[in-house]
Amino acid sequence: MNRIIKAMEKEQCDVKDALTRCMNMEELYVELLGLFAEDTQIDKLVDAFRKHNVEDVFFHSHTLKGVYTNLGMRQLYELDVPIVESTRDKQPEGLDGLDGQVSKLYEEHKRIAAVIREYI
Numbered sequence: 001m002n003r004i005i006k007a008m009e010k011e012q013c014d015v016k017d018a019l020t021r022c023m024n025m026e027e028l029y030v031e032l033l034g035l036f037a038e039d040t041q042i043d044k045l046v047d048a049f050r051k052h053n054v055e056d057v058f059f060h061s062h063t064l065k066g067v068y069t070n071l072g073m074r075q076l077y078e079l080d081v082p083i084v085e086s087t088r089d090k091q092p093e094g095l096d097g098l099d100g101q102v103s104k105l106y107e108e109h110k111r112i113a114a115v116i117r118e119y120i
Contacts, residue, residue: 007115008033011073014074036113037113037117038113041060045083045106076112
């Protein structure tokens with residue numbers, strides 16, 4: 001088994017589900033992990049949050065939620081869902097109290113991306 005896949009399992013990713021979504025094509029999953037590790041969506045989310053742009057926070061967090069689902073990244077998904085749900089109605093007060101959640105998501109996302117880069 002590919003080392004990156006073992007690393008993702010160690011990070012509690014649901015690799016089996018992710019591979020199913022990738023038609024059991026391990027190479028595709030690994031390629032998608034590589035794209036994830038270089039993607040800037042999380043930076044755009046943090047930037048939008050700092051600018052108090054609730055529409056963009058929702059857009060980027062919702063996009064990431066789908067990415068996390070497709071790659072089997074349950075822990076990141078669970079960190080992201082409260083951000084998505086708090087901003088779904090796109091009201092500025094939805095951003096209140098999300099500082100810690102956005103920070104946790106950012107840190108964990110960057111950590112997982114670094115793990116991926118280590119093995120790719």
